[in-house]
Amino acid sequence: MEAPLHPDFPPAPSTPRGGQPAFWVGPRHLAGDDGHLYDTVADTLSGLGWTSLTIVHGRHEPDEAAEDRQVLRSTVLHISPDALRWAQWSLADEPFHLGDQPIAWQISARTDTSSPLASWSSYFTTDVPGEAVADFLVALDARDQPVVPLAGPELVLDAVAAHGWLRDIDEPHAAATDPTFTSHISLGEVPPLIQDADPRALTTEADEAGLAGWQAWAEPSLGAPCLWAASFGGSVPHDLVAAFAASLSSTAPVLRRVLPEATRERLLRAPA
Numbered sequence: 291m292e293a294p295l296h297p298d299f300p301p302a303p304s305t306p307r308g309g310q311p312a313f314w315v316g317p318r319h320l321a322g323d324d325g326h327l328y329d330t331v332a333d334t335l336s337g338l339g340w341t342s343l344t345i346v347h348g349r350h351e352p353d354e355a356a357e358d359r360q361v362l363r364s365t366v367l368h369i370s371p372d373a374l375r376w377a378q379w380s381l382a383d384e385p386f387h388l389g390d391q392p393i394a395w396q397i398s399a400r401t402d403t404s405s406p407l408a409s410w411s412s413y414f415t416t417d418v419p420g421e422a423v424a425d426f427l428v429a430l431d432a433r434d435q436p437v438v439p440l441a442g443p444e445l446v447l448d449a450v451a452a453h454g455w456l457r458d459i460d461e462p463h464a465a466a467t468d469p470t471f472t473s474h475i476s477l478g479e480v481p482p483l484i485q486d487a488d489p490r491a492l493t494t495e496a497d498e499a500g501l502a503g504w505q506a507w508a509e510p511s512l513g514a515p516c517l518w519a520a521s522f523g524g525s526v527p528h529d530l531v532a533a534f535a536a537s538l539s540s541t542a543p544v545l546r547r548v549l550p551e552a553t554r555e556r557l558l559r560a561p562a
Contacts, residue, residue, distance in 0.1 A: 312562035314543040319473040319508060320557060322417045322517070322550035327394055328366075328379055330420030331427065335368045335377060338431045343367045375399040375436050377427065381416070389507050389519030391415035395423060399436035409437040410525040417508075417518040421544055422537040429533035441529045443477055446504060449536040450475060468539065470556070473508040475535055480505065480521060504531045506538065510552040517552050 315321050323330070332342065345365045366379040381394045394416045398408035414423050430436055443464070447457060450466045458465035458476075465476040480503040501524035508517040522531050545562055 310547040312545055312547050313549070313559040314562050315546045315549065315557045315559040316541065316543040317468065317558075318419050318421065318540050318542070318544050319468060319538050320510075320517070320550070320553040321419055321544050321546055322548065322553070323420050324546045325548045327414075327416060327418065327420050327423070328381075331377065331395060331423050332366075332368065332379075334424040334427055338370075338428070340368045340370050340377070340431075343369065370431060373403050374401075375430055388413055388415050388521055389516035391417065391516055391519055394418075397423075397427065397430070399430065401435075401437050410523040412520070412522045412526055414520045415516075415518050417550060418520055419518075419538060419544065421540075422534050425537035426530060426534040429530050433527075433530075437525070437527070439527045439529075441527070441532070443504075443528050445528050445532040446475065446477070446535050449532040450539040453536070453539040453541055455539050472510060472553075472556070473506070473538075475504065475506040475538075477502055477504050479503075480524060501525075504528075506535070508553070510556070514552065517550055 335342070343366070345367065368377045368379075370376065375398065377395060377397045379394065380396050381392060386393060392415060393413045395414040395418075396411055397414070398411040400407065400409045412426070447463070447466050450468075451457060455466045455468050455475075457463075458467065461476070464478065465474065467474045480501065503524040503526065504522040505520070507519040510517055520534070543558075543560075546559075549557060549559075
């Protein structure tokens with residue numbers, strides 16, 4: 291069901307000169323990324339003082355003009371000042387998929403700079419609201435030790451319950467959903483290829499449950515493709531997942547020009 295935030299406003303005002311109309315929309319978890327997931331997150335990282343590096347892979351022949359260079363792929367990597375945490379925009383690198391959606395951001399952290407390996411990683415597909423990814427990164431940046439756990443999993447469920455989400459009847463301590471049963475967050479076995487430094491993730495037998503991590507996703511209708519998905523390795527501290535969950539479930543409207551087709555009819559909106 292769609293209803294304007296203010297009934298006196300038309301649901302689709304004419305496009306202003308020079309661009310698409312802007313709307314304040316909600317709920318946030320169905321609002322998509324506005325087609326600016328990279329910019330939203332990169333601007334946040336720039337404000338935090340993270341350094342960005344662009345790695346270009348391709349073939350360059352001698353005396354070849356720059357415009358003729360064959361670029362195979364490029365990676366944009368953002369690194370924190372202490373080099374203990376980093377965020378990689380991987381959409382240009384033919385990423386693997388999560389919930390049938392391509393992973394756009396991979397965010398990782400490590401214990402110290404002596405090891406090149408991440409202690410944990412988290413993954414966000416396209417159409418995850420950029421505000422939620424940005425708030426996750428702000429919480430990560432504020433931590434002195436990005437790997438040490440500071441709280442239990444209950445903190446994540448408390449964060450969404452505070453915004454009206456419902457705990458799962460069968461798993462009240464491990465899962466919750468929004469009141470329309472469209473978006474979900476759950477603590478359970480992580481999908482294949484989700485990287486984690488905990489060795490138990492690599493030694494699980496076929497008949498054993500793997501290391502538990504948080505998963506979140508939006509499924510506009512039963513059996514339909516996911517609008518977005520997010521996955522957190524089992525070693526991601528729960529308080530960081532809670533920061534993401536609190537932002538994702540926030541009732542504050544967000545500014546959007548591009549509305550997801552799959553959830554357009556579910557969004558409350560008012561012209562900005």
